[in-house]
Amino acid sequence: MPLTFTLDPAMTPVLRDGVLDLWSDVSNAGGSVGFVPPVTREEIRPELVKHLAAMSEGRTRLLAGHDEDGQVAATAFLTFNTHRLMRHWVWLYTVMVHPRHQGKGYGRDLLAAAADAARGLEGIEAIRLTCRGGHGLERFYSSCGYKEVGRVPGAIRVAPGDERDDVIMLLPLV
Template identity: 85%
Template sequence: MTLTFTLDPVVDPALRDGILDLWADVSNAGGSVGFVPPVTREAIRPELVKHFAAMTEGRTRLLVGHDADGRVAATAFFTFNTHRLMTHWVWLYTVMVHPRHQGKGYGRDLLAAAEDAARGFDGIRAIRLTCRGGEGLERFYGSCGYKEVGRIPGAIRVADDDFRDDVILLLPLD
């Protein structure tokens, strides 16, 4: 069983709710996607609305993976860099695979689909993403071809006394 990926899907209530469920489930399972557990769909909703607004403005694109049951199982948002000297690379945000699908290779599939999509974007020569240090994510992204190009120590506060590095990774597309 594999995921079916769609770039720029139609945003309807089912997709919106599927992404909210995915984001909450990933966050509450300890995933590093902008929240710390416990988090509710309602707490996530404003952030998703920001993503959708950026999509409407053409600044962001969505890649979504559906499982065999048609449920949203994975996402990645591309955000185009607007700085005139940096429009040749794109950010990859909110990279998620549902916890029920962990260990099936779907994270690699999602990143491969993201790479394929980015190769089709005009003038894009690299994908940049960040991850929260201390989770082992650098090793996973490294195994998918991303190289660590920077690290900001203690930039992410997940609790009053728990600071994590913000790790910057790059995948050249050349």
């Protein structure tokens, strides 16, 4: 059964905790969403608070995907640029699908929903994201229409002696 996506859902305690659980489950399954396993909800909470603060200031929009049980199963945060010369594109951050739902096409569905949401924002012509090299994410994003437009070798240190590339991807919307 497909996920149900909502842009700007009401931030209830249930949603907040669902996003926090999703983020910790994805991280602990090896997902590259800003942490390296093992990680606790309490270690992730400050990063979620930053997203929530940006949402309350109107700088970030949450796209949440819920499964048939009403559980948070996927997220992406669309963040506006504040620089006056870069307001025509948005960043896509914290793109996650719960491990129990991976392999069902929900990642593609999430990216399509994010593109649709961005197309609905006035003046937005592209989506930009970064991903951690070494996981094959570049191939996945490319298969969804994103193009690699830059790479910083060794920019992400996941552990001493384990550096990964920071890969910059772009999806033109027009």
